[in-house]
Amino acid sequence: MTHSITIRRPDDWHLHLRDGAMLHGILPETARHFARAIVMPNLVPPVVTFADARAYHARIMAALPAGMAFEPLMVLYLTETTDPDDVAAAAASGLVKSVKLYPAGATTNSYSGVRDFDKVRPVLEKMAQIGLPLCVHGEVTTHEVDIFDREAVFIDTVLDPMRRATPGLRVVMEHITTSQGVDYARAGGPDLAATITTHHLIINRNHILAGGIKPHYYCLPVAKRESHRLALRAAATSGDATFFLGTDSAPHVDALKEMACGCAGCFTATNTMPLLAHVFEEEGALNQLEAFASRNGPAFYRLPVNEGTMTLTKGGPAQWPEKILTEAGPVTVFNPGFPVHWHVDG
Numbered sequence: 186m187t188h189s190i191t192i193r194r195p196d197d198w199h200l201h202l203r204d205g206a207m208l209h210g211i212l213p214e215t216a217r218h219f220a221r222a223i224v225m226p227n228l229v230p231p232v233v234t235f236a237d238a239r240a241y242h243a244r245i246m247a248a249l250p251a252g253m254a255f256e257p258l259m260v261l262y263l264t265e266t267t268d269p270d271d272v273a274a275a276a277a278s279g280l281v282k283s284v285k286l287y288p289a290g291a292t293t294n295s296y297s298g299v300r301d302f303d304k305v306r307p308v309l310e311k312m313a314q315i316g317l318p319l320c321v322h323g324e325v326t327t328h329e330v331d332i333f334d335r336e337a338v339f340i341d342t343v344l345d346p347m348r349r350a351t352p353g354l355r356v357v358m359e360h361i362t363t364s365q366g367v368d369y370a371r372a373g374g375p376d377l378a379a380t381i382t383t384h385h386l387i388i389n390r391n392h393i394l395a396g397g398i399k400p401h402y403y404c405l406p407v408a409k410r411e412s413h414r415l416a417l418r419a420a421a422t423s424g425d426a427t428f429f430l431g432t433d434s435a436p437h438v439d440a441l442k443e444m445a446c447g448c449a450g451c452f453t454a455t456n457t458m459p460l461l462a463h464v465f466e467e468e469g470a471l472n473q474l475e476a477f478a479s480r481n482g483p484a485f486y487r488l489p490v491n492e493g494t495m496t497l498t499k500g501g502p503a504q505w506p507e508k509i510l511t512e513a514g515p516v517t518v519f520n521p522g523f524p525v526h527w528h529v530d531g
């Protein structure tokens with residue numbers, strides 16, 4: 186049976202676009218389907234100041250192929266020397282939509298992140314005052330904490346104390362991977378939201394480790410056991426406005442994934458929408474896809490829903506390139522490991 190679904194055009198509330206040749210190679214993969222994206226600032230060097238964000242925004246717009254419409258929503262990378270007034274000016278301009286907190290050492294290019302949370306208190310207080318969301322990579326970095334526990338421990342030991350100390354601070358828990366993340370986000374009231382990636386709805390830790398190590402399934406936070414994947418699916422498909430799509434599509438060239446110490450990141454920009462339609466249909470929740478991909482994100486960020494629409498149709502086997510060939514090198518597209526029959530029309 187062929188059927189189709191039409192939703193408002195979606196946005197991606199957590200995306201890595203990189204820079205230079207990689208940016209040029211992968212930007213069309215996102216711009217083809219998504220109207221807007223929260224663009225992560227973990228470049229080398231990171232996007233720290235309003236001036237950095239303006240310059241990066243200009244590079245993204247210059248890389249956008251003619252005829253494609255796409256609005257990058259810029260993010261500042263929080264450091265211990267971030268100036269609260271610079272953040273306020275960036276927010277007032279409308280170009281910058283959030284500030285990103287990376288605990289130092291937690292993930293790719295996070296070395297300039299935060300070690301001493303007291304040092305960023307004035308910035309967090311300014312953000313609470315002006316209503317600018319803080320996007321958080323929620324993992325502790327302590328080596329004693331097991332990598333599969335780092336999200337849950339972060340919630341208890343860092344996120345919850347930080348939120349209590351900063352009333353009114355609006356927070357997005359990025360790429361949650363655990364039932365603890367789901368539960369904490371759901372109970373957090375209107376100032377707390379969470380993004381969920383495409384791949385964490387599809388893989389659990391067995392996909393990475395059983396039957397041989399699969400570097401293209403390795404990302405941070407690392408996928409957890411099956412019960413957590415099911416909790417993420419229930420949250421994403423519930424319609425609850427707390428949860429929305431942030432693909433965390435994070436390209437690395439194959440040479441840097443397929444090596445003895447491979448980079449973290451799954452590249453899902455190309456096939457996220459067909460994969461989500463598949464997942465939502467499996468959960469009997471196609472009617473909630475629009476909330477997750479197109480409505481809940483703008484509502485939290487206090488932005489209008491997109492004007493345009495996207496139609497997805499179920500038909501023959503969906504096809505996408507195995508790799509995107511960029512001038513920086515090939516980037517492998519996330520392979521869900523099962524056939525998909527949903528297509529984005531047009």
Ligand SMILES: NC(=O)N[C@@H](CC(=O)O)C(=O)O
Pocket residue numbers: 201227292293322403404405406433435436449450451
């Ligand atoms: N998710 C990842 O595994 N990697 C991201 C960084 C991040 O979002 O933590 C990247 O920039 O490559």
Ligand SMILES: [Zn+2]
Pocket residue numbers: 292322359360405406
């Ligand atoms: Zn992250």
Ligand SMILES: [Zn+2]
Pocket residue numbers: 199200201225433435
């Ligand atoms: Zn990310």
